[in-house]
Amino acid sequence: MVEEKEGSGPSKPAGETSPQLQEPLGHVKKSKQQVSEGFTIKAMMKNTVVRGPPSAGAFKERPPKTTVFRKFYERGDLPIALDHDTKGNKIAWKVEIETLDYNSYLPVFFHGLCEMTFPHEFFARQGIHDMLEHGGNKILPVIPQLIIPIKNALNLRNRQIICITLKVLQHLVVSADMVGRALVPYYRQILPILSIFKNMNVNSGDGIEYSQQKRENIGDLIQETLEAFERCGGENAFINIKYMIPTYQSCILN
Template sequence: MTTMWGKMYDMRAPYNVRGGEISCLRVVKGFSVESWQKDTITDCPPRAGSTRVRCPQPTLFRRCYDRGEFPIMIDHNSSGKSIRWTVQPDMLDYHHYLPLFFEGLREIEHPYAFFARQGINDMFMLGQGCDKVLPVVPHLIRPIREALNTRCPQILKVTLHALQKLIVCAPKVGEALVPYYRQLLPVLNIFKNKNVNLGDEIEYGQYKRENIGDLIQETLELMETYGGEDAFINIKYMIPTYESVILN
């Protein structure tokens, strides 16, 4: 508080000097009737928060794992940790287990994150599993979209890696994803240009394939390459800055 010409004013608030007199400005909402009144100032608009991290909700994968519903167990060997399946590959129900493992992409705690990511890789490679992936693609869209919508860099990287493996794991999978681009690409459009400019320094994230901008570019190129003739126009509609890797 300060005194000027016998009046008390709070100098921490916005103020206006007019004719030797100080008048405090009242903060009002923008585009309102009050914004046209005297001695008012419009409030700053709130941040959009498009890149703000959303806290992932508890997943069904964690609940099923805690109840012991997955036919898997951890195997410690000379090359590290891996998953040991307790059933034959041809006995796996991909319609049940694969969406649950994709649900686990939002997990960041051990051992849930390890089992979810390794389980996806194994189900793509075990036996004739790749032939069973195509009918399950519509059931994978929701967990992939929810993982991308967390905006968490760690979850984004894992989800993009899983999406790339999904596209190339079997024929026609890339084409089956085209109708769902409107659900998957909005978040990729937000983070497409998220790169680190280090000048002449070395970015080790590129070597480890952890740069989100590069991962998104790789994923979009795979979507166009394996998505058929309608893939590019659908990608361009959602991400206008994308340039075709085939036409160029």
């Protein structure tokens, strides 16, 4: 006979558990820690403001840099001077334009397309038009040297500079025979910026858009320039324009 020790309870049969340890089958014990509603994701989402993706900056202007044209002008290496008459300012050439070395001077003037201050911007732009008007067969061999300054001017994304560069391009393709065809291989350098700004037209409703009268509407100028490229670029011009600007519609085929 086994004596029970004083203070100890009755012995339990083997396999029997204490009543307080028994729980129903499938019962999951709840955690004593409870998350307040104020800290739940659902509650936090109520006052959350979702920030959109950052701007790509496709239309943002780039700061201009010091150009080769400015360096040449300030050193006195360009045969030009400012002349005033009753019609305004004009360039006084110190030599006959036809006698200029176009391989040296025409690319320098094209670099001046990035200039925005007087008199540099005036000399560069007017000088380009004067040289294109009198250049003849001297222009075609210089085309490869003009692509980088044209691209640099367009990449500034300055509305005024883009408009001026587009007018220069329109003059360039008609300045001499085969110039338009010579530009076709360089469409990939010239046309990307035109593709970005192609649809930038000002809708003034019934009002008068004076920029159209001054030919300063970027969308219209780009359309005019692309049509000039197609007309002067030969049979491969349209397919190359279409590759870079899919929304362009032919002015010849249509």
